[in-house]
Amino acid sequence: MSGMNSPGKSVLDRLRLNGPLAEKVLTSFIRDAVENSGTEGVVVGLSGGVDSSLSAALAVRALGPEKVHGYLLPYRTSSPESEADARLVAEHLGMPHRVIDISPMIDAYFQTAIADEKDVDSGRRGNKMARERMTILFDQAKRLNALVLGTSNKTEILLGYSTVFGDNASSLNPLGDLYKHQVWQLSRHLELPEQVVGKAPSADLWPGQTDEGELGFSYVLADEILSLLFDQGLSPEEVVERGYDERVVKRIVRLEQQFRFKRRLMLIARLSGSAINLDQEIPRD
């Protein structure tokens, strides 16, 4: 289906990356950010999934394994396979890693602090866990004088498939301009364990959950549609004309619009003529 009517290259062809060049660019990004911030390395949460594994692998190549601190942050219902995969990746990369069980903190909130609320859904629980993990990573980063390395890819950022101030709250993110398809490509270039690269992506919010099951479409399909919309500037109607399922295209367009706020955090009410980020767009570098 992909690119049947497109001139020349198929959509996935256009997303092909040169592995060595991508590696060189992204490792220099991490090195530059660490050197310019005066920090001594990065901390990264390892979920056992491909995104965090790729971020960690890039950081290890950029900084050396001793400067990349992995954290496995399971909740008691998290899948043991995820934790085993995270360990496998940390050992494969030769980086220091540590397990911190977030169950006491999560349970203290849901089972004690707000025990009177009977209708807490899995979305709220998942968000709370994502934020708990980020607070731990930032605290450990402070201890180690390190930056928090992000692991969100372009596909999930555009779809809003992330938790505000949770997984999207990193200090630097080498994957944020890579579609999931490109994350897989680059992970294979870096020879990450196939057990991790090849498995179905999951936020592990509840047993058996998969991202693609929850989203209702595959990442490859989402990548093609997002790339046609955002990289190539096609209208949703033109994407459908190319043979893509109209319901999926509409859903992707809706998700992208609905969750734009997640991409521009800290909305400040402008009162003066020198409001931060509007009148005073000062680079952070």
Added chain:
Amino acid sequence: MAEPRSTFTLGLAQIDSRLGDPEANLEKHLAWIERAREQGVDLLVFPELSLTGYRLLHLTARVAMKADAPALRRLAEAAGPMRVIAGFVEASERGVLHNSCVLVGGESSGAPFFLHRKLYLPTYGLFQEERFFRPGKRLDFAPLPWCRAGLLICEDLWHPELARRLAAAGAKLLLVTSAAPGRIGASDAPANHENWEILTRATSLLDTCWVVYCNRVGWEEGSFYAGGSHIVSPGGDVLDRAPFLDEHLLVAEIDLREADRVRWRLPLLEDERDDIEGPA
């Protein structure tokens, strides 16, 4: 009076600049001038906005300087007999800001003796130059002792009539400074670099002159500059190229007679007509 030399040693200083830190960048310029001197460089070219960094946004006004600012005088003193081209935010007498390149050195009194103000300010995609700069209004020869030369900044080369006007008026050398944000794709070379090399090579072929491209490296605000500075001979061949992404001093001998030799074979500039009518 001695004949001007027909060859000179060119250096391209493919550096990373610190965003919004002219003092640190000036020190780097001075160090690279010394490095270039050791290699016998006669003309050293730094990238666009090399003294200030590129993506300044609202820092632009804070790092602006007059064309006779102490930093530029120090650059001229350090250059001595060498010619040095560097980029900076120019605060003009009229009270507006320009994305400018200065040519200093050659034992001039210390004051900059030539300025080029960027003529085309990209304001699309991630570029916001018209928010912070005003465009220049003049195209002149850069006064070098070896030949007539033109100085263009980045986007200026994407409007090919400028290079054409310079070459048609006698320039044999076009110096292009740049801070071109990098992109990558399936190829070994950064995707944006491939476009640049199409452009520099096409310019050298069509205008039968040397084209020299000095791009920067490093990261600003999550965007990288790919380097790949290069020198294209008047026949359109890439004579030498700096590596991608890393700082590098590229040094090469430029033989200006090569432009004459190509023009004798390929008189495109002489054949140019201005009497063709239409369309409509």
